[in-house]
Amino acid sequence: MNFTLRQLRYLCAVAEAGSIAAAAQRLAISQPAISAAVAQLEREAGTSFFLRQPAQGLAPTEAGRAFLARARGLLEHAEEVGGAARSLGExxxxxxxxxxxxxxxxxxxxxxxxxxxxxxxxxxxxxxxxxxxxxxxxxxxxxxxxxxxxxxxxxxxxxxxxxxxLPPYVLLAAGDPLAARDSLDLAELAERPMVLLDLPHSREYFRSLFLARGLEPRVARRTASYELLRALVGSGFGYALLNVRPATDRAYDGSRLVQRPLADPPPGLxxxxxxxxxxxxxxxxxxxxxxxxxxxxxxxxxx
The missing domain is CATH 3.40.190.10 (Periplasmic binding protein-like II)
Structure with a gap:
């Protein structure tokens, strides 16, 4: 496939701007020059890189998205080569x-x-x-x-x-009776209210830790906010399971938290x-x- 770096730059500009007219304005060149570059690249590839949507501009096709990812990488490498030529040894x-x-x-x-x-x-x-x-x-x-x-x-x-x-651990309020324990078992946690980090993939992961033991957690509160979760735990709404460990034992509201490992811990993330x-x-x-x-x-x- 034959193409120039200029054609790749024009193609990426169209994808970023959403239309040939907007790309031409951004690059301060004529629309026909950009249209010709895009058409040439599509002919060389034997496929369309954009869906033409009336009143909505251009949207990359699946082939277009794949080609654009590689085109951007190639342009970055070209920039590196140019920079190296200008500043060898720097x-x-x-x-x-x-x-x-x-x-x-x-x-x-x-x-x-x-x-x-x-x-x-x-x-x-x-x-x-x-x-x-x-x-x-x-x-x-x-x-x-x-x-x-x-x-x-x-x-x-x-x-x-x-x-x-990053192994999972139990987050508890400092005043929780379980905070005095060295480690905690999922079986006893399953009976207590849980504050769940309600993010895609994260919620499924934490639930899977219980399901692997034939258990189901009792979810009392859900939040997609990491810091709200910590504050809810600190205020006594329940325990939470997390993987990442902040350097502080305080939530935003000042409540103190403790971390305890799981007994017979599952593999970490x-x-x-x-x-x-x-x-x-x-x-x-x-x-x-x-x-x-x-x-x-x-x-x-x-x-």
């Missing part, structure tokens, strides 16, 4: 956008980003938090190159490197660094992946 530079699952982000992302930028000041690390499904979609569309996720129902088109294993398997990683991504391995290896039990 080290790595450019930007890298990292995705992070919402419950992991406040605990790990600030320290991770600060430490990485201290070792790689030439790389501008941007990040966005989101749901497991949303971040996977952003990876596959090329919006993100890397994402920190749990290994829960990941798309088979993603490649995931395990960075740490794998924290992974995910990327699109078919896309060749940029040097910036490789540098970050290498740094993340060391960061989480050192973090150990504080995960």
């Amino acid at each position: 080290g790595s530079s450019g930007s890298l956008t990292l995705g992070c699952f919402s419950t992991l982000a406040p605990v790990h992302l600030p320290r991770l980003a600060k430490a990485f930028q201290a070792t790689q000041p030439g790389i501008e690390l941007d990040f966005r938090e989101g749901s497991l499904d949303g971040l996977q979609a952003d990876l596959l569309s090329g919006v993100l190159e890397l994402a920190l996720l749990y290994d829960l129902d990941l798309d088979r088109r993603l490649e995931a490197e395990r960075l740490a294993e 794998a924290l992974v660094l995910a990327r699109v398997a078919a896309a060749r990683p940029t040097r910036r991504a490789l540098l970050f992946a290498d740094f993340a391995r060391g960061f989480f290896a050192t973090a150990g039990a504080t995960c």
